[in-house]
Amino acid sequence: MKILCFIHGYPPDHNAGAEWMLHAINKEMVAKGHNVRVMLRTGDIPVSKNGVTYYKKVSDLKVFEGVEIYREGAGMYSKLYGWADIIVTHLNMTGKAMNLARDFKKPLVHLLHNTHHNDVIYRINVKNNYLVYNAKWNKKASKYRNESIVVYPAVWKEDYEVEPQGDNITLVNCWADKGGHTLVELAKEMPEYKFLGVMGGYGDQVIGKEDNLTYIENTPNIKEVYKKSRIILMPSFYESWGRVAVEAMCSGIPVIAHPTPGLKESLGKAGLFADRDKPEQWVKLIKKLDNEDYYKEISDKCKKRANELNDISKSQMDDYEKFFNKIIKKGYEAV
Numbered sequence: 001m002k003i004l005c006f007i008h009g010y011p012p013d014h015n016a017g018a019e020w021m022l023h024a025i026n027k028e029m030v031a032k033g034h035n036v037r038v039m040l041r042t043g044d045i046p047v048s049k050n051g052v053t054y055y056k057k058v059s060d061l062k063v064f065e066g067v068e069i070y071r072e073g074a075g076m077y078s079k080l081y082g083w084a085d086i087i088v089t090h091l092n093m094t095g096k097a098m099n100l101a102r103d104f105k106k107p108l109v110h111l112l113h114n115t116h117h118n119d120v121i122y123r124i125n126v127k128n129n130y131l132v133y134n135a136k137w138n139k140k141a142s143k144y145r146n147e148s149i150v151v152y153p154a155v156w157k158e159d160y161e162v163e164p165q166g167d168n169i170t171l172v173n174c175w176a177d178k179g180g181h182t183l184v185e186l187a188k189e190m191p192e193y194k195f196l197g198v199m200g201g202y203g204d205q206v207i208g209k210e211d212n213l214t215y216i217e218n219t220p221n222i223k224e225v226y227k228k229s230r231i232i233l234m235p236s237f238y239e240s241w242g243r244v245a246v247e248a249m250c251s252g253i254p255v256i257a258h259p260t261p262g263l264k265e266s267l268g269k270a271g272l273f274a275d276r277d278k279p280e281q282w283v284k285l286i287k288k289l290d291n292e293d294y295y296k297e298i299s300d301k302c303k304k305r306a307n308e309l310n311d312i313s314k315s316q317m318d319d320y321e322k323f324f325n326k327i328i329k330k331g332y333e334a335v
Helices: 017-031 073-084 090-105 119-123 137-141 180-189 223-225 245-250 261-272 281-287 294-329
Strands: 001-007 035-040 045-049 052-056 067-071 086-089 110-113 127-134 148-150 168-172 196-200 212-215 227-233 253-256
Touching: 001 017, 001 073, 001 090, 017 035, 017 067, 017 110, 017 245, 035 073, 035 180, 035 261, 067 073, 086 090, 086 294, 090 110, 090 119, 127 137, 127 294, 137 148, 137 261, 148 294, 168 180, 168 223, 180 196, 180 212, 180 227, 180 281, 223 227, 223 245, 227 245, 245 253, 245 261, 245 294, 253 261, 253 281, 261 294
Parallel strands: 001 035, 001 086, 035 067, 086 110, 110 127, 127 148, 168 196, 168 227, 196 212, 227 253
Antiparallel strands: 045 052
């Protein structure tokens, strides 16, 4: 099959969970023998940090790990939509992708990475528009009528497994909603511990000045971060899944998380949970992990959960392929 993804940003330039989820799927489809192309909006990627918007330069990369990359434009719409059997979109490009899919009479699949209500999807005629949810709880909580399946963000263990050698307690993305303030508060409360903050690919970053708190820039080479980490923190206000948590579990790194529905689903019994508004709970769990036997117990649970999710993702990639074949066979239905 020929799959076109019409989206706003893509790895390695746009380094965020939704984009890496799509790329992991695309790589699997390429490995299964299908053709996958990505069409990105023109212009550089707008990034907002600390109240300032700047534009991140997009590279001229034409192929990334087997996926062809194109820039949008009047001539490209007819070329790529005409070429494709099926279209995939998400987030910022939803409305435009829908209009073009209607014009070129191609079925459209929406990847839903969260439960934030999308009125555009809700109000459309369900014909020719299909949904892929990133979690079971997302599907249950959302009220869309479209035909759908659930596909977890695939995190392949071999892509993320490292031998942790550092002693950092790490937060990836220091945006307030991800827990940037929690990181600073814990660093103040626990001066004898080392904390690491990784700048996020989006959101205003919260920066502390504690001597035991170090920050590094956003990086697509996240394995180097995990090598330096002993514990991963995820005090997120909202997390529909929690890709960082799953990546960390591949190396047996314990994850302490705020109990969002997504993090509870992804971490399962391997997760350690604390209320983001109660720092004393985080302090208690961090200190508890100083016990080597307890640390190993949680680390083993993390590795087991990562293996479980790998098996689930392999099965879901087959479901994704079957879902697309079914949609293509049905064809574009008159509205």
